[in-house]
Amino acid sequence: MNRTYRTLYSAAIIIAAAAAAVGIGALVLMAIGVSVPETYRVILTEPFKDMYGITEILVRTVPLILVGLGIAISFRSGILNIGAEGQMQIGILAATAVALALPDLPKWLLLPLVLIAGALGGALWGSIAGLLKARLGVNEILSTVMLNYIAAQLHGFLLRGPMIDPAELQVGSGTPQSMRLPKAAWLDRILTGYRLHWGLAIALGLAVIVYFLMWRTTWGFRMRAAGAEAKAARYAGIRVESCLAAAMILAGAFAGLAGAIEVTGVHRRAIEGISAGYGFSGIVVALFGGLHPAGIVPSAFFFGLLLIGADMTQRALSVPANMVLVLQGAVILSIVSAKTWLNDPYARDKAVRKMAALFGGGRK
Amino acid sequence: MNLLLVLQNILAIGVPFSVALLLAALGEMFNQRAGVFNLGCEGIMAMGAFLGFLPSFLLKGSALAPWAPAIGIACAALAGILLGLLFGLVTVSFRAPQGIAGIGLQMLGWGTAGTLSRRFVGGVTGIPGIDTWPIPGLSKIPFLGPILFSMTPFGYFGFLMVPISWYVLFKTPWGLKVRAVGTHPRAADTMGTKVARTRFQALMLGGAMAGLAGAYLSLAQAKMFADDIVAGRGFIAVALVYFGRWHPLYILGGSLLFSIAQSFQLAIQVLGIDFPYEFAVMLPYVLVILVLAFAKNSRLRGPAELGKPYNREKRV
Numbered sequence: 001m002n003r004t005y006r007t008l009y010s011a012a013i014i015i016a017a018a019a020a021a022v023g024i025g026a027l028v029l030m031a032i033g034v035s036v037p038e039t040y041r042v043i044l045t046e047p048f049k050d051m052y053g054i055t056e057i058l059v060r061t062v063p064l065i066l067v068g069l070g071i072a073i074s075f076r077s078g079i080l081n082i083g084a085e086g087q088m089q090i091g092i093l094a095a096t097a098v099a100l101a102l103p104d105l106p107k108w109l110l111l112p113l114v115l116i117a118g119a120l121g122g123a124l125w126g127s128i129a130g131l132l133k134a135r136l137g138v139n140e141i142l143s144t145v146m147l148n149y150i151a152a153q154l155h156g157f158l159l160r161g162p163m164i165d166p167a168e169l170q171v172g173s174g175t176p177q178s179m180r181l182p183k184a185a186w187l188d189r190i191l192t193g194y195r196l197h198w199g200l201a202i203a204l205g206l207a208v209i210v211y212f213l214m215w216r217t218t219w220g221f222r223m224r225a226a227g228a229e230a231k232a233a234r235y236a237g238i239r240v241e242s243c244l245a246a247a248m249i250l251a252g253a254f255a256g257l258a259g260a261i262e263v264t265g266v267h268r269r270a271i272e273g274i275s276a277g278y279g280f281s282g283i284v285v286a287l288f289g290g291l292h293p294a295g296i297v298p299s300a301f302f303f304g305l306l307l308i309g310a311d312m313t314q315r316a317l318s319v320p321a322n323m324v325l326v327l328q329g330a331v332i333l334s335i336v337s338a339k340t341w342l343n344d345p346y347a348r349d350k351a352v353r354k355m356a357a358l359f360g361g362g363r364k
Numbered sequence: 365m366n367l368l369l370v371l372q373n374i375l376a377i378g379v380p381f382s383v384a385l386l387l388a389a390l391g392e393m394f395n396q397r398a399g400v401f402n403l404g405c406e407g408i409m410a411m412g413a414f415l416g417f418l419p420s421f422l423l424k425g426s427a428l429a430p431w432a433p434a435i436g437i438a439c440a441a442l443a444g445i446l447l448g449l450l451f452g453l454v455t456v457s458f459r460a461p462q463g464i465a466g467i468g469l470q471m472l473g474w475g476t477a478g479t480l481s482r483r484f485v486g487g488v489t490g491i492p493g494i495d496t497w498p499i500p501g502l503s504k505i506p507f508l509g510p511i512l513f514s515m516t517p518f519g520y521f522g523f524l525m526v527p528i529s530w531y532v533l534f535k536t537p538w539g540l541k542v543r544a545v546g547t548h549p550r551a552a553d554t555m556g557t558k559v560a561r562t563r564f565q566a567l568m569l570g571g572a573m574a575g576l577a578g579a580y581l582s583l584a585q586a587k588m589f590a591d592d593i594v595a596g597r598g599f600i601a602v603a604l605v606y607f608g609r610w611h612p613l614y615i616l617g618g619s620l621l622f623s624i625a626q627s628f629q630l631a632i633q634v635l636g637i638d639f640p641y642e643f644a645v646m647l648p649y650v651l652v653i654l655v656l657a658f659a660k661n662s663r664l665r666g667p668a669e670l671g672k673p674y675n676r677e678k679r680v
Binding site: 024028031032033080082128132136138139141142143145146147149150153154156157160161280283284287319320322323324325326327328329330331332333336337339340341344346 | 450453454458459460463465467469471472473474476478480482483484591596599602603606640645646649657673
C-alpha cells in the first residue's frame with residue numbers, strides 16, 4: 001500500500017512540475033494576447049504534418065543530443081558547463097578553418113579531420129574553464145558564461161575579418177560568412193531534398209558510447225563519484241580536480257563536435273547564428289533527460305520539436321520564437337524544484353503518512 | 365588632441381555606465397550575504413529593462429509622458445520583486461540547486477522580455493528616457509564636474525545606494541539577520557531569526573535592485589530596448605560581488621573598473637586607434653575571468669553558507 005502511495009507522490013510532483021512549466025508559458029502567452037491552447041497545439045503537432053517538419057525536428061535533435069550529452073557528463077561529474085554555446089562556436093571556427101585549409105584531401109580523410117578539429121576546438125575552449133576550476137577554484141558557471149561572450153566576439157571578428165568569404169568582399173555585401181566548404185568536407189544528407197544528415201547516426205552512436213563510458217567503466221565511475229560526493233571521492237583516492245577538468249574538456253569536445261556537424265551537415269559554411277542557442281537548450285535537454293543518454297535522446301527530440309514548433313507558431317500565430325526561451329527557463333525551474341521534492345525522503349514519508357491516514361492502509 | 369579632454373569624455377561616459385552594474389551587484393550582494401547565489405540577475409535585469417522602457421514607449425506623446433519613466437521604474441522594481449520571490453520559492457522553499465535554477469530564471473526573464481517586446485514594441489525604437497540633471501555649481505568643477513555631477517537623477521540614486529546598502533547591511537538589525545542567515549543559518553534559527561523569511565526578503569530586495577539596474581539601462585543609458593541590452597551585465601554583476609568581497613565599497617570600485625573597461629571601446633573609436641572592435645568588447649569579460657582567478661587567493665572568504673539551502677528539519 002505504501003508503495004502505491006509513494007508512486008502517487010512521485011506522480012503528483014511530476015504532474016505539478018509539468019503544470020507549473022506549462023502554466024508559466026501560458027501566462028506569457030496570455031500577456032501577448034494569443035490563444036494558449038492553440039499555440040501549444042501548433043507547437044506540438046504542426047511539425048508532424050509533413051516530411052519537412054519531421055526531418056527538421058531531427059536536424060535540431062542532432063546538436064541537442066550532442067550538446068546535451070556533454071552537459072550531462074559535466075553535471076554528473078560535479079561541474080556545471082554553461083559554456084556550450086561558446087564551445088560550439090569555437091568548434092565551428094576550427095572545423096571551418098581545417099576544411100578550408102585542406103580542400104584537396106579525399107573525403108574519407110578530410111571529413112573525420114574536420115569533425116575532430118571541431119571537437120578539439122570545443123575541448124580547448126572548455127579546458128580554459130575546466131583548468132581554472134581545477135587549479136584556482138574559479139566558479140565555472142561565471143567563467144563559462146564569460147567565455148561565451150568572448151567566443152561570440154571572436155566568432156564575429158574572424159567571420160568579419162580573416163575568415164570572410166573573399167567573394168563577399170568583391171560583391172561588397174560583406175555578409176559575415178566564410179567560404180563554402182569543399183564538397184569533401186560535407187556530411188551527406190540522408191534523404192534528398194531534406195536537410196537531415198548522417199550527423200544523426202553520429203549523435204546516436206555517441207549516446208551509446210557515453211552510456212558505456214560513464215556507467216560501465218571505472219573511469220566513468222570515478223567521474224560520477226567525484227560529482228556525487230566530492231569529499232568521499234577524494235577520501236577514496238579519486239583525484240577530483242582532474243575529474244572536473246576532464247569533464248569540462250569532454251563537454252567542450254561534444255559541443256565543438258556539435259558545431260562541426262552543424263557546419264558540415266547543415267550550413268556547409270560558417271555563418272553567424274549557427275549555434276542558435278543550442279548551447280543553452282542543451283542544458284534543458286540534459287536536465288529533462290535525467291542526465292542520462294537514454295533520456296537525453298528523446299528529450300533532444302522533444303526540444304527539437306519545441307524549437308521548430310516555435311518557428312511555426314511565429315509564422316502561423318505571430319508568437320515570437322523567443323517563447324522557447326520562456327518555456328525552457330520554466331522547464332529548468334520546474335525540474336530542479338521537482339527533483340528536490342522527489343529526493344526528499346522526509347517530505348515523501350510525510351505525504352505517504354497523510355495519504356495513508358486519508359485512504360486507509362498504513363505504515364508497516 | 366587634448367588627451368585630458370579625451371580622458372574626461374571617456375570617464376564621463378564610463379562612470380554613468382557603472383550604475384547598472386552597481387545596482388545589480390549591490391542587490392546580488394544582499395542575496396549572497398543571505399546565502400543565496402542568484403544567477404538569475406541577468407534575466408531580472410532584462411525584464412527590468414523592458415518594463416522600464418515600455419511605459420515611455422506606450423505613452424509617447426500623451427499627457428502622461430512626463431510620468432512614464434517613473435511608472436517604468438516602479439514596474440521594473442515590482443517585476444524584480446516578483447522574480448525574486450519566484451527564485452526564493454524554487455531555491456529557498458524547494459531547496460533546489462541555486463546555480464542551475466539561476467540559469468533557468470535567466471532564460472525565463474530574458475525570454476519573457478524578448479517575447480513581450482516583439483509583441484508590444486516590434487523593432488528597436490528610441491525613447492526620450494531620463495535627462496541628465498547637472499548639479500548646479502558642482503557640475504562646473506573642471507574635469508570632475510562633467511564626470512561626477514552631470515548624471516541623471518537615476519545615476520545619483522545608484523551611487524547613493526552604496527552608503528545606503530552599507531548602512532542597511534552593517535548597521536541595522538535586518539542587515540545583521542541577513543548576514544547571520546548567510547553565515548550560520550542554524551545559529552540564526554536557534555536565536556529565533558526566520559531563515560527562510562530573511563532569505564526571501566533579501567531576494568526581494570536584490571530582485572528589485574536588479575530590476576532597477578535593468579530600467580537604468582533602457583531609460584538612462586541606452587534610451588531604447590533591445591533583446592540583448594543586458595549583454596551579460598547581470599553575470600558580470602555576480603562576478604563583481606566576488607570581486608568586491610561582498611562589501612558595498614569594493615563593489616563600487618569594481619563597477620567603476622568594469623564600466624570604464626566597457627567604455628574603452630569608445631576610447632578606441634575616439635582616438636582612432638586601429639584595433640579590432642570585437643577585442644575591445646571582449647575586454648570586460650576577459651577581465652571578469654582574470655579577476656575571478658586572482659580573487660581566489662584572497663584570504664577574505666564569502667558568506668560561509670553561500671549557495672547551500674537550509675533545511676531546519678535535517679539532523680546535523
